[in-house]
Amino acid sequence: MKAFKVYAIKNGTVIDHVPARKGIQIIERLKLLDHENIVTLGIGFSSKRMGSKDVVKIEDKELTSNEVNQVAMIAPEATLNIIRNYKLKKKIKIRIPKVLKSILRCPNPSCVTNHESVESRFLRVNGKDRPYTFKCVYCQHVFIRSELSFV
Amino acid sequence: MTKLAFKGRDIISIDELNRHEIEYVLENAAALEKTPRPTLLTGHILASLFFEPSTRTQLSFASAMMRLGGSVLGVANSESSSRAKGETVYDTAKMAEQYADIIVIRHPHQGAARVAAEASAKPVINAGDGANQHPTQTLLDLYSIKKTQGKLEKLHVAVVGDLKYGRAVHSLTTALADFSPHLSFVAPKVLAIPKKYLTYLTERGIPYSEHEQIEDVIKDVDVLYMTRIQKERFGDPLEYERVKNVYVLSREHLRGVKRNMKILHPLPRVSEIACDVDETSHAYYFQQAGNGVFVRQALLGLILGKL
Ligand SMILES: [Zn+2]
Numbered sequence: 245m246k247a248f249k250v251y252a253i254k255n256g257t258v259i260d261h262v263p264a265r266k267g268i269q270i271i272e273r274l275k276l277l278d279h280e281n282i283v284t285l286g287i288g289f290s291s292k293r294m295g296s297k298d299v300v301k302i303e304d305k306e307l308t309s310n311e312v313n314q315v316a317m318i319a320p321e322a323t324l325n326i327i328r329n330y331k332l333k334k335k336i337k338i339r340i341p342k343v344l345k346s347i348l349r350c351p352n353p354s355c356v357t358n359h360e361s362v363e364s365r366f367l368r369v370n371g372k373d374r375p376y377t378f379k380c381v382y383c384q385h386v387f388i389r390s391e392l393s394f395v
Numbered sequence: 396m397t398k399l400a401f402k403g404r405d406i407i408s409i410d411e412l413n414r415h416e417i418e419y420v421l422e423n424a425a426a427l428e429k430t431p432r433p434t435l436l437t438g439h440i441l442a443s444l445f446f447e448p449s450t451r452t453q454l455s456f457a458s459a460m461m462r463l464g465g466s467v468l469g470v471a472n473s474e475s476s477s478r479a480k481g482e483t484v485y486d487t488a489k490m491a492e493q494y495a496d497i498i499v500i501r502h503p504h505q506g507a508a509r510v511a512a513e514a515s516a517k518p519v520i521n522a523g524d525g526a527n528q529h530p531t532q533t534l535l536d537l538y539s540i541k542k543t544q545g546k547l548e549k550l551h552v553a554v555v556g557d558l559k560y561g562r563a564v565h566s567l568t569t570a571l572a573d574f575s576p577h578l579s580f581v582a583p584k585v586l587a588i589p590k591k592y593l594t595y596l597t598e599r600g601i602p603y604s605e606h607e608q609i610e611d612v613i614k615d616v617d618v619l620y621m622t623r624i625q626k627e628r629f630g631d632p633l634e635y636e637r638v639k640n641v642y643v644l645s646r647e648h649l650r651g652v653k654r655n656m657k658i659l660h661p662l663p664r665v666s667e668i669a670c671d672v673d674e675t676s677h678a679y680y681f682q683q684a685g686n687g688v689f690v691r692q693a694l695l696g697l698i699l700g701k702l
Contacts, residue, residue, distance in 0.1 A: 342488050357506065362485070
């Protein structure tokens, strides 16, 4: 693993290749400030792949799959490095999952999910030469990422 | 007919039926029209959950079930019963599953039928969920087209009116795309067909054209599918006044049209088809509504595993 400009952690998760200035969103989204874990945010590192990137380090925590999916919606290109005893145990390239359950809110006011307590469900739709779009399983409307907010 | 698997299936969206399945339903509907089966569903119960009124659809489903010997449990005035008490779609479907073998639901919210299907172990048919889907309408439209034209393939179909919000038009467009049609869209600019449907057609190599006048296409088409233009859709009332009479079909228009040309309309109509059209050989909208009973019979019989 490449040396980071911030210190190495013993156990936990390093979220790398976060688009620049988006790291703070991940911290807020995962409610990391509500817990005791030590969190380090690096903003604006230079990156060959991305030009500029953020890095989020969370000590003593591994993400649940739901948390990983939330990170994917903020940083679809991110890499997760799981660290155990200072060693890189696992490197996971984040992917937006095919089905997103209870993560996104449907922006369609007539959608049943906005009127009854139904768990929201979106399907990832692969377009030709287009970024992903997301289809609400219920009202069947298709949205681009920027139209969608978190539950 | 090779048997296709329909037993226990939910019918929520027309997109979930492929071309062969659509044809299969239509063939079964034709067989039931020819030879009634008054005891096919004896002992079976349909729960009819209408969270918003739609007399035509509700009666059509009830008639279909009863003509096959089945019984119907209806929530006659849902506005004043479960919905007013705040009973959810999920709970209503869970309850209905205890009493019936198959559930038909209509609800103003998009996706409500999917919620009912997820709640219920018994099969669910969507009879309209807001602006989203009404698959049996599309099936009866296709049945009417096939019955009057003798085929579904390679027809020139024009759809007229509110193409922006018209649920029936959107579903029919996507369903017809599997049958190599030529499609013409006739609408005022503000109610033009959404781009995503045109992209869908382009991707499939289906020729289409857009127009603002019925006269542009009426002499060429096999089917003229009329829809209602609602005043509420216009932000500017003046805009409505300008177009409202352009999309009224009268007897005048029918001079020189193809002999086989039929006029369809999902009903209810307001003023978009003049009454003097009704007695012409081209008017087919009332028979079209009647055809709904045959396609619904076919679906009920297939889903309950009796056809
Ligand atoms: Zn939705």
